[in-house]
Structure formats: C-alpha cells, structure tokens
Amino acid sequence: xxxxxxxxxxxxxxxxxxxxxxxxxxxxxxxxxxxxxxxxxxxxxxxxxxxxxxxxxxxxxxxxxxxxxxxxxxxxxxxxxxxxxxxxxxxxxxxxxxxxxxxxxxxxxxxxxxxxxxxxxxxxxxxxxxxxxxxxxxxxxxxxxxxxxxxxxxxxxxxxxxxxxxxxxxxxxxxxxxxxxxxxxxxxxxxxxxxxxxxxxxxxxxxxxxxxxxxxxxxxxxxxxxxxxxxxxxxxxxxxxxxxxxxxxxxxxxxxxxxxxxxxxxxxxxxxxxxxxxxxxxxxxxxxxxxxxxxxxxxxxxxxxxxxxxxxxxxxxxxxxxxxxxxxxxxxxxxxxxxxxxxxxxxxxxxxxxxxxxxxxxxxxxxxxxxxxxxxxxxxxxxxxxxxxxxxxxxxxxxxxxxxxxxxxx
Amino acid sequence: xxxxxxxxxxxxxxxxxxxxxxxxxxxxxxxxxxxxxxxxxxxxxxxxxxxxxxxxxxxxxxxxxxxxxxxxxxxxxxxxxxxxxxxxxxxxxxxxxxxxxxxxxxxxxxxxxxxxxxxxxxxxxxxxxxxxxxxxxxxxxx
Ligand SMILES: Cc1cc2nc3c(=O)[nH]c(=O)nc-3n(C[C@H](O)[C@H](O)[C@H](O)COP(=O)(O)OP(=O)(O)OC[C@H]3O[C@@H](n4cnc5c(N)ncnc54)[C@H](O)[C@@H]3O)c2cc1C
Ligand code: SF4
Ligand code: SF4
Numbered sequence: 034x035x036x037x038x039x040x041x042x043x044x045x046x047x048x049x050x051x052x053x054x055x056x057x058x059x060x061x062x063x064x065x066x067x068x069x070x071x072x073x074x075x076x077x078x079x080x081x082x083x084x085x086x087x088x089x090x091x092x093x094x095x096x097x098x099x100x101x102x103x104x105x106x107x108x109x110x111x112x113x114x115x116x117x118x119x120x121x122x123x124x125x126x127x128x129x130x131x132x133x134x135x136x137x138x139x140x141x142x143x144x145x146x147x148x149x150x151x152x153x154x155x156x157x158x159x160x161x162x163x164x165x166x167x168x169x170x171x172x173x174x175x176x177x178x179x180x181x182x183x184x185x186x187x188x189x190x191x192x193x194x195x196x197x198x199x200x201x202x203x204x205x206x207x208x209x210x211x212x213x214x215x216x217x218x219x220x221x222x223x224x225x226x227x228x229x230x231x232x233x234x235x236x237x238x239x240x241x242x243x244x245x246x247x248x249x250x251x252x253x254x255x256x257x258x259x260x261x262x263x264x265x266x267x268x269x270x271x272x273x274x275x276x277x278x279x280x281x282x283x284x285x286x287x288x289x290x291x292x293x294x295x296x297x298x299x300x301x302x303x304x305x306x307x308x309x310x311x312x313x314x315x316x317x318x319x320x321x322x323x324x325x326x327x328x329x330x331x332x333x334x335x336x337x338x339x340x341x342x343x344x345x346x347x348x349x350x351x352x353x354x355x356x357x358x359x360x361x362x363x364x365x366x367x368x369x370x371x372x373x374x375x376x377x378x379x380x381x382x383x384x385x386x387x388x389x390x391x392x393x394x395x396x397x398x399x400x401x402x403x404x405x406x407x408x409x410x411x412x413x414x415x416x417x418x419x420x421x422x423x424x425x426x427x428x429x430x431x432x433x434x435x436x437x438x439x440x441x442x443x
Numbered sequence: 444x445x446x447x448x449x450x451x452x453x454x455x456x457x458x459x460x461x462x463x464x465x466x467x468x469x470x471x472x473x474x475x476x477x478x479x480x481x482x483x484x485x486x487x488x489x490x491x492x493x494x495x496x497x498x499x500x501x502x503x504x505x506x507x508x509x510x511x512x513x514x515x516x517x518x519x520x521x522x523x524x525x526x527x528x529x530x531x532x533x534x535x536x537x538x539x540x541x542x543x544x545x546x547x548x549x550x551x552x553x554x555x556x557x558x559x560x561x562x563x564x565x566x567x568x569x570x571x572x573x574x575x576x577x578x579x580x581x582x583x584x585x
Contacts, residue, residue: 048511076514080533086515090531093516322512322541329511350540359540397536399545401508420492425545427499428492432451435497438544439449442585443502 035060040111041137042066045302045328049135052332067110078165079193114277133335138270140303149243156261159190175199182264183210192353204235214360230354269304284317289341291331301327311346311362344408359397362390362407371422399425444523453579456496460571461485467570484550486558487571500558501546509538529554
C-alpha cells in the first residue's frame with residue numbers, strides 16, 4: 034500500500050488519479066485543491082460567459098468522480114514540501130505524508146508591475162471559474178471593457194463577453210493577435226474576423242499606467258474603461274517544487290516519465306517543463322491535452338507502471354465567432370512551405386521530408402491527420418505534399434499501412 | 444469488441460454508407476424527408492485516391508487521443524465504445540485536431556459528432572454496414 038498525494042485539482046490531477054487507479058485500486062489518494070471546486074474544464078470559463086455551457090456541464094468529470102476513485106479531496110493551499118520527511122504542509126498547518134507525490138499546480142496569471150494598478154476598482158484575471166463568476170457579476174450591458182493581452186486567454190475572454198458588454202478593447206504589446214501561435218498574415222485574418230464582431234484592437238501598444246478608470250498607453254493614447262481584464266500571460270506555479278529541491282526552469286523540470294529531479298516526486302501539466310517533440314527542446318506545453326496525458330503517465334509511473342511520453346508538442350484548436358484555426362508543431366525558418374488558399378489558409382511546414390507543423394484557418398476538418406503526421410514524423414514525398422496541401426487524407430499512407438489502420442484494432 | 448472494419452478492395456465508392464449513416468442519425472423515419480435537399484452530416488466518409496475508394500469512420504481506438512484531449516471532458520469510453528456527450532461539447536474542435544483518422548467532425552449544431560456504432564439510435568447496429576451492397580464495410584470482432 035502506498036500513499037499518493039496530488040497537489041492541484043485540474044486536468045493533470047484528474048489524469049493522475051485515473052493513471053494511478055488503472056494499476057492500483059487499493060492505496061489511498063489525497064488531492065489538495067486551492068480552488069474550492071469539483072474538477073472543472075478550465076478552458077470553458079469563457080464558454081460559460083457566452084452561455085454555451087453551465088456550471089453543471091462544465092464539470093470535467095462526473096459528480097461521483099472522487100468517490101468512485103476513492104480519493105480524499107481537501108480544499109486548501111499547500112505551502113511547504115519536505116522531500117526528505119515526505120510531507121506536505123497546508124496553509125492551515127495540516128500535515129500530509131506521502132510515498133509518491135505529483136505536483137499538478139498549473140499556472141497562474143503573470144501581472145507586470147503596472148503603475149497605479151491598485152487604483153483600478155474593477156480588475157480581473159481570467160484563469161479560474163471564480164474569475165469568470167466575478168467578471169460576470171461586474172458586467173453590465175454598458176460596460177466598457179479593456180483587456181490587456183491579445184493571446185488565447187484575452188481573446189477567449191473577449192468572445193465570451195461580446196454579447197454582454199458595451200464595448201471591448203484589446204491591447205497588446207505584440208504587433209499581432211495570438212502571436213505565440215500565428216504569423217502576421219494568419220493573425221491578421223483572425224483579427225479582422227474579431228473586429229467584424231465588434232472587438233477593437235490597439236496592437237503594438239499597451240497600458241503603462243492606470244488612474245482609476247483611465248489607462249495611459251505607451252503610445253500616449255488614453256483609454257477610459259469600466260472593467261479591466263489582465264491577460265498578459267501565465268507563469269508555471271513552481272514554488273512548491275523549488276522548495277522540495279526539484280530543479281526548476283520555466284517550469285518544473287521533468288523527464289519523459291514525468292519524474293522530477295527529486296525521486297518520488299512527479300510533475301504534470303502547465304506547471305511542468307518537458308520535451309517538445311516538434312523542436313526537440315525543453316518547453317512548458319500549457320495545453321489541456323498535454324496536461325491530461327502527462328498527468329495520466331505520471332499516475333501510471335507512480336503506481337509502479339511504465340509510461341513514457343516522447344511525442345508531446347504544442348497544438349491548438351481555437352475558434353472565435355465561428356472561424357476556426359488549427360495549429361500544431363513547429364514552423365522553423367528553414368522549412369519548405371506548402372500552401373493552399375482555395376478556402377481560407379492552409380499552410381504546411383516541411384523539413385527533412387517530414388511535416389513539422391501546420392496552420393489551417395477556416396476549414397479545419399480532418400486536421401488530425403496532419404497532426405498525426407507531425408507527431409509520428411511520417412516520411413512524405415513531394416506528391417504526398419501536393420495531396421495534403423489540398424486536404425488531409427489517409428491516401429498518403431501506403432495501402433498496407435492503411436489496411437492496418439482501417440482493418441485492425443488500433 | 445465488435446468494430447467497423449473496411450475491406451478496401453470491395454468498396455465501389457457508391458457512398459450509400461454516407462447516406463445510410465446520415466439517415467440513421469437523423470431521428471426521422473423517412474429517408475427522403477431526412478436527406479433530400481439538405482446538407483447532410485454523415486459520420487462515415489468515403490475517401491478516394493487514384494481510383495481506390497474506402498470508407499473511414501471512428502476506429503473506437505483502445506487508447507483514444509480524442510478522449511484524452513477533449514477540453515470539456517465530453518468524450519468517454521463505455522464498454523469500449525467511444526462516445527461524445529453533445530450536451531457537454533462546446534464545439535472547440537480539439538478532437539478534430541487530434542483524431543489521426545479524421546473521424547470526428549462538427550454536426551449540424553456545431554457540436555462534434557462521430558460514429559457511435561448506431562448503438563444509441565433505432566438501428567442498433569451500424570447502418571453503414573447493413574446497407575453496404577458489397578460487404579466493403581463489416582461489423583465484427585477482430
Ligand atoms: C481562458 C482559458 C482558455 C483556455 N483554452 C484552452 C484551449 O482551448 N485548449 C487547450 O488545450 N488549453 C486551453 N487552456 C489551457 C488549459 O486550461 C490548461 O493547459 C490546463 O487547464 C492545465 O491543467 P493543469 O491541471 O496543469 O493546471 P490547472 O488546470 O491550472 O490546475 C492547477 C490547480 O492547482 C491549484 N494549485 C496550484 N498551487 C497549489 C497549491 N500550492 N496548493 C493547492 N492547490 C494548488 C490551482 O489552484 C489550480 O486549481 C485555456 C486556459 C484558460 C485560462
Ligand atoms: S474519434 Fe478518432 S481518436 Fe477518437 S476513438 Fe474515434 S478514431 Fe480514435
Ligand atoms: S469539439 Fe466538443 S467533443 Fe470535441 S474536444 Fe471540443 S468540447 Fe470536446
């Protein structure tokens with residue numbers, strides 16, 4: 034019998050619980066959650082404001098999840114970790130012991146030191162369900178909303194509240210929207226679409242100082258607002274790991290088995306830094322699918338199994354007001370680019386005879402075939418690429434490979 | 444578990460499976476009313492390459508990427524059958540981005556849909572298989 038302890042109660046934690054229970058149905062599992070909620074789908078906080086889901090439907094796992102998995106859920110914040118004594122202490126002084134520990138602490142909003150920020154009465158982050166509920170309370174049909182940050186989180190927030198606010202302005206120091214996943218041309222297409230739906234942008238510009246309900250911008254412009262949303266960026270939550278003596282870079286360093294540099298301590302999800310298989314370099318891969326997969330692999334390994342993940346990479350399916358965008362992998366400078374513009378944008382990046390990344394805007398159907406070609410580093414020739422740039426299809430596989438895929442258990 | 448498998452060499456490319464699928468999942472009992480003059484949303488697709496055709500639908504993978512990737516926790520496995528809870532789905536299309544077979548697509552409401560082996564509709568067994576004139580799609584244990 035082991036004692037398993039999981040810090041955090043998001044997607045990675047759910048994966049970890051399911052990973053442990055796939056091998057060990059006996060031992061005790063304790064989960065410590067700083068958010069006082071049943072595990073919910075974090076990306077759905079904007080869909081909640083949009084009215085596309087509700088508090089019940091956005092639960093990531095059913096109500097009886099903890100009970101069915103024999104999990105003790107404790108609401109509280111873990112503040113200390115002693116790797117030698119194998120204990121974690123909570124803010125209320127409660128001490129928990131463990132044999133195997135998994136840190137699933139996610140990330141938290143990064144707030145730059147804006148001058149005068151404390152003078153802003155209605156300011157919000159957009160990371161948690163409570164953030165979303167608080168924002169909902171403050172919103173009126175007349176609210177002028179200023180969102181700082183034109184990344185995924187800021188724009189999802191804008192879409193979520195579009196029908197419920199008077200006006201929405203998004204500013205970002207970057208010269209384009211979604212700068213971490215899109216090039217300028219693709220970003221411009223998404224921006225134009227968002228503008229059509231009433232979102233205004235101030236790009237290459239950001240707030241430097243606040244005074245009550247006025248923002249003073251870098252460009253000298255002034256913006257009056259009622260509600261401020263800060264979505265500048267996120268940072269991996271690594272404090273506990275550092276304290277336990279784990280090596281930490283941008284995230285908690287893990288190997289392909291989610292093991293940190295301290296034996297018996299694992300980490301998974303947004304708080305961790307593993308490998309990006311599309312570039313071969315270390316990276317925090319802060320997306321939900323990876324959080325689940327890493328969590329589950331950690332759980333399996335904690336319970337004495339063996340699960341190694343060597344094919345994780347960045348990938349995003351993101352849509353605004355009906356326009357979808359699918360991206361995955363890397364877009365290296367020296368890649369050959371295959372492009373098709375007959376409907377939207379379809380851009381495939383090829384290096385060393387392999388698809389290493391792609392961007393599709395518009396018709397994203399069957400994009401998973403591209404993703405799998407990137408993930409599996411499938412060798413492709415010129416003729417394959419000409420087929421693929423028009424539309425993803427299993428026709429690029431040799432008939433015998435295809436027969437295995439469609440004629441066998443996969 | 445019984446799954447849908449494809450015999451590529453038998454496929455005529457007639458696309459009857461697509462129509463039978465769309466009809467089976469329409470909830471209507473008249474095929475003409477269900478399909479005529481309307482955009483259809485079949486969960487099985489005929490692919491064509493240099494004269495070869497074959498049907499593609501959900502493989503009901505043993506370790507499905509769609510289940511692990513759904514941002515809403517809307518996809519689950521019940522006795523081997525991979526199912527989408529369309530009530531929970533928010534239409535983000537992450538499942539479309541990860542399915543290696545291109546087997547998921549948005550349905551008429553924007554929610555993702557895919558083959559669920561006709562176990563929930565009135566057919567009880569895959570309509571594409573029942574209706575295939577040449578046994579190019581089969582439903583069996585392998
Ligand atoms: C608005 C928004 C939209 C998003 N959209 C998408 C999307 O479309 N697709 C996608 O793939 N990803 C999306 N993401 C990212 C996705 O939500 C994350 O990658 C995922 O939730 C990470 O899961 P996690 O379990 O690692 O961390 P989290 O879900 O962040 O969970 C970590 C939990 O740990 C708790 N915690 C931290 N420290 C402690 C402590 N010391 N003691 C106790 N508890 C602690 C935190 O309170 C938190 O509840 C989005 C994120 C946001 C905010
Ligand atoms: S939708 Fe795709 S990934 Fe999911 S079970 Fe079906 S074939 Fe597998
Ligand atoms: S489209 Fe629906 S089923 Fe697919 S990943 Fe998004 S929420 Fe899940």
